[in-house]
Amino acid sequence: MKSLDTVADISRAVRSRETSAEDVLKGALDRARAAENEGLHAFLSLVDHGGPPVENPEVEDGSGGRNGALAGVPVAVKDNICTLELPTTCASRILEGYRSPYEATVIRRLREAGAQVLGKTNLDEFGMGSSTENSAFGPTMNPAAPGRVPGGSSGGSAAAVAAGVVPCALGSDTGGSVRQPAAFCGVVGLKPTYGRVSRYGLVAFASSLDQVGTFGATVADAAYLLEVVAGHDPRDATSASHTVPDLGARLEDGVGGRVIGIPREYLPDSLHPGVQARFDEARERFRAAGAEIREVSLPHTRYAVPAYYVLAPAEASSNLARYDGIRFGQRVPEARSTLQVYEGSRTRGFGPEVVRRIILGTFGLSAGYHDQYYGRAQKVRRLIARDFQEVWDQGIDLLFTPTAPTPAFPLGEKADDPVSMYLSDVFTVTANLAGIPALSQPIGSVEGLPVGGQLLAPAWHEGSLVAAAGALEASYLAEGGG
Numbered sequence: 001m002k003s004l005d006t007v008a009d010i011s012r013a014v015r016s017r018e019t020s021a022e023d024v025l026k027g028a029l030d031r032a033r034a035a036e037n038e039g040l041h042a043f044l045s046l047v048d049h050g051g052p053p054v055e056n057p058e059v060e061d062g063s064g065g066r067n068g069a070l071a072g073v074p075v076a077v078k079d080n081i082c083t084l085e086l087p088t089t090c091a092s093r094i095l096e097g098y099r100s101p102y103e104a105t106v107i108r109r110l111r112e113a114g115a116q117v118l119g120k121t122n123l124d125e126f127g128m129g130s131s132t133e134n135s136a137f138g139p140t141m142n143p144a145a146p147g148r149v150p151g152g153s154s155g156g157s158a159a160a161v162a163a164g165v166v167p168c169a170l171g172s173d174t175g176g177s178v179r180q181p182a183a184f185c186g187v188v189g190l191k192p193t194y195g196r197v198s199r200y201g202l203v204a205f206a207s208s209l210d211q212v213g214t215f216g217a218t219v220a221d222a223a224y225l226l227e228v229v230a231g232h233d234p235r236d237a238t239s240a241s242h243t244v245p246d247l248g249a250r251l252e253d254g255v256g257g258r259v260i261g262i263p264r265e266y267l268p269d270s271l272h273p274g275v276q277a278r279f280d281e282a283r284e285r286f287r288a289a290g291a292e293i294r295e296v297s298l299p300h301t302r303y304a305v306p307a308y309y310v311l312a313p314a315e316a317s318s319n320l321a322r323y324d325g326i327r328f329g330q331r332v333p334e335a336r337s338t339l340q341v342y343e344g345s346r347t348r349g350f351g352p353e354v355v356r357r358i359i360l361g362t363f364g365l366s367a368g369y370h371d372q373y374y375g376r377a378q379k380v381r382r383l384i385a386r387d388f389q390e391v392w393d394q395g396i397d398l399l400f401t402p403t404a405p406t407p408a409f410p411l412g413e414k415a416d417d418p419v420s421m422y423l424s425d426v427f428t429v430t431a432n433l434a435g436i437p438a439l440s441q442p443i444g445s446v447e448g449l450p451v452g453g454q455l456l457a458p459a460w461h462e463g464s465l466v467a468a469a470g471a472l473e474a475s476y477l478a479e480g481g482g
């Protein structure tokens with residue numbers, strides 16, 4: 001299937017009326033249906049063509065505002081972000097068919113910029129997982145690697161971009177859910193600084209870690225989408241008032257004179273040899289592009305996964321209490337008491353991984369264990385944030401690591417082994433714990449399987465990420481692909 005144009009090409013063509021937003025949407029729908037018929041299963045719902053009218057996509061705006069920046073651009077949206085036209089299910093039975101009475105701020109911003117939501121994408125139930133196999137509605141395939149998982153939890157969004165259905169998509173990243181699927185599918189995934197993008201209308205998993213992130217076929221596609229959805233929102237108390245940088249302007253800044261740190265803890269002996277090889281080559285490309293490379297240490301890295309898997313389930317156990325079969329969630333019809341409504345609805349509505357997280361999280365917060373688990377994990381979180389701060393204080397501008405320890409694994413391989421699934425997040429959870437921005441981009445492949453490299457930057461420095469990622473991408477393009 002032919003991959004489509006970039007975000008910049010589409011919006012330019014729609015604004016200049018070379019093509020219409022309607023035709024762009026129709027093309028994307030045709031591609032989506034064809035991919036779904038081939039078994040991709042990236043989408044849980046698609047807009048109906050001839051359905052809700054596209055709002056004001058052809059805005060001409062000379063004021064430098066947001067209007068028209070994404071004119072006509074079709075965007076796939078993870079199904080844990082609330083939309084009015086399409087259901088929001090979080091890939092959970094408990095929210096099957098659920099219609100949100102309001103839309104997320106990121107969706108409103110997309111519409112204001114002229115973008116069109118093409119459909120809602122598959123995910124691990126409530127964002128809990130690393131393979132999209134925990135979806136109640138069946139797994140998504142990896143378009144780049146048949147028989148392999150697309151990663152997760154935003155696997156549907158990554159797959160939709162990798163299959164060429166859309167040039168960009170929205171996901172959410174609590175512990176790596178944008179970056180790891182981007183790496184597995186061979187696309188770009190960008191998790192912004194905590195507070196950069198409003199979480200209003202993003203269904204909460206672990207509120208102190210959740211952040212909406214963007215996927216793109218290229219660095220530019222992911223950057224333009226982020227620019228539109230970012231910015232302060234009075235409806236999210238954790239959204240920051242920092243001005244949104246002009247990320248497009250940074251794409252060609254290069255890495256000349258930048259100091260890129262390579263943290264040794266992210267290159268363990270157990271790293272997949274193919275990932276190590278692609279990583280080494282990418283590092284040399286940064287050097288050739290003018291960056292100074294320095295080995296650094298983030299000594300508390302090995303505590304990140306255990307801390308994350310105490311904190312994220314603790315927050316989840318609290319956030320998911322609302323699915324009680326009364327206020328939210330499918331209700332079991334045969335219940336005879338309030339307790340039976342809770343018990344029956346939650347037992348039937350939640351899948352096994354969600355149940356595991358709720359039990360783990362409730363335990364970690366319970367009287368007598370709170371200090372030992374939740375309290376201690378909070379302390380580790382501070383140490384991890386301090387590790388990063390010390391590295392920035394040494395004059396390091398960016399860090400470069402592999403995104404995941406292996407390429408995409410076969411479907412079913414880790415499905416019955418939660419700990420080995422959790423370990424695929426070793427390199428990504430640290431950015432969420434520290435609240436810093438991070439980006440994954442393709443750095444070649446091993447036996448046909450895409451490999452991702454991750455850049456990390458100090459808080460609010462998404463522009464540095466885009467500049468460095470743009471330079472690396474250009475280095476691969478210069479030789480006709482990586």
Ligand code: GLN
Pocket residue numbers: 127128129130152153172173174175176177178205312425
């Ligand atoms: N894989 C991680 C988890 O299962 C991260 C998920 C996410 O970022 N939403 O919790």
